[in-house]
Amino acid sequence: MAVKFRDYYEVLGVPRTATPDDIKRAYRQLARKHHPDLQPAAERTRAAERFKEINEAYEVLSDPDKRGKYDALGANWKTGMDFTPPGGEAGYARASEWDDLGDFSDFFASIFGRATGRTSRGVRIAIPGSDIEAELPVTLEELLHSARRRITLNGNRSLEVEIPRGARAGTVLRLAGQGEPGVNGGPPGDVYLRLRLVPHPRYRVAGDDLEIDLSLWPWQVVLGADVRIETPDGPVTLTVPPGTQSGRRLRLRGRGLPRPDGSRGDLYAVARIVVPERPSPAERDAYETLKQRATVPADRPAGG
Numbered sequence: 044m045a046v047k048f049r050d051y052y053e054v055l056g057v058p059r060t061a062t063p064d065d066i067k068r069a070y071r072q073l074a075r076k077h078h079p080d081l082q083p084a085a086e087r088t089r090a091a092e093r094f095k096e097i098n099e100a101y102e103v104l105s106d107p108d109k110r111g112k113y114d115a116l117g118a119n120w121k122t123g124m125d126f127t128p129p130g131g132e133a134g135y136a137r138a139s140e141w142d143d144l145g146d147f148s149d150f151f152a153s154i155f156g157r158a159t160g161r162t163s164r165g166v167r168i169a170i171p172g173s174d175i176e177a178e179l180p181v182t183l184e185e186l187l188h189s190a191r192r193r194i195t196l197n198g199n200r201s202l203e204v205e206i207p208r209g210a211r212a213g214t215v216l217r218l219a220g221q222g223e224p225g226v227n228g229g230p231p232g233d234v235y236l237r238l239r240l241v242p243h244p245r246y247r248v249a250g251d252d253l254e255i256d257l258s259l260w261p262w263q264v265v266l267g268a269d270v271r272i273e274t275p276d277g278p279v280t281l282t283v284p285p286g287t288q289s290g291r292r293l294r295l296r297g298r299g300l301p302r303p304d305g306s307r308g309d310l311y312a313v314a315r316i317v318v319p320e321r322p323s324p325a326e327r328d329a330y331e332t333l334k335q336r337a338t339v340p341a342d343r344p345a346g347g
Contacts, residue, residue, distance in 0.1 A: 057069050173223040179204065253306070275310070
């Protein structure tokens with residue numbers, strides 16, 4: 044006997060590559076939305092059917108063994124196609140012998156045999172609470188030093204959050220069990236915080252590295268110089284090589300952002316040549332002398 048194939052991924056609205064967390068999150072949202080106890084009386088029958096499908100899909104996709112068995116049926120199957128279980132009619136009959144399949148579909152029964160759970164007719168079912176997703180602004184200093192923060196959710200609930208080593212802008216932190224309460228005694232949802240980096244007045248972030256502008260006088264880039272520079276770990280002396288061009292990146296190893304493995308990125312000082320806005324008479328004389336004595340390479344026109 045053939046039974047209709049059910050695309051459990053489509054039921055939950057997730058791709059076949061979905062992670063366990065993706066599946067869990069989708070289930071929680073759909074279960075709350077379609078739970079019969081939360082619907083108007085006129086909608087409960089239809090909601091119960093949808094709720095049954097959602098639970099059946101989650102029953103399979105949340106269990107690694109069942110998901111593997113289901114995936115083995117073939118990624119190209121489409122909703123509505125017929126499937127004949129192993130052993131044909133006999134296989135289906137054996138699956139149908141169980142008396143506690145509850146409201147699970149014939150397809151579920153034919154593939155997985157005895158159901159491990161029940162949906163319910165008239166029984167209050169506990170379902171998990173909804174997840175909470177929010178953005179958490181963080182400073183560069185917090186990324187550098189694995190800080191702890193206290194945040195407030197829903198205006199009255201206070202939680203402590205640890206910014207882990209190696210966190211970056213876009214990192215999502217999960218606070219298990221800190222989301223919305225469940226229905227009918229179900230477990231609470233989770234809190235997901237996406238980190239947003241607040242711009243720093245001095246440093247720019249480039250992956251694991253930091254950048255800082257280094258203002259240099261013309262004579263410093265021509266002759267070379269030792270300059271004092273601020274780093275996240277305190278001031279250091281940086282050697283500027285003679286002939287440094289504007290835009291050159293001078294590296295300070297291990298002064299960047301921390302990585303999960305304990306190492307750190309680098310800090311790059313970007314050379315920016317500045318000139319005196321109001322040169323003194325002596326400075327003007329020096330520049331006039333330089334102008335008279337300077338030679339322009341033959342392959343570069345004056346002013347180019």
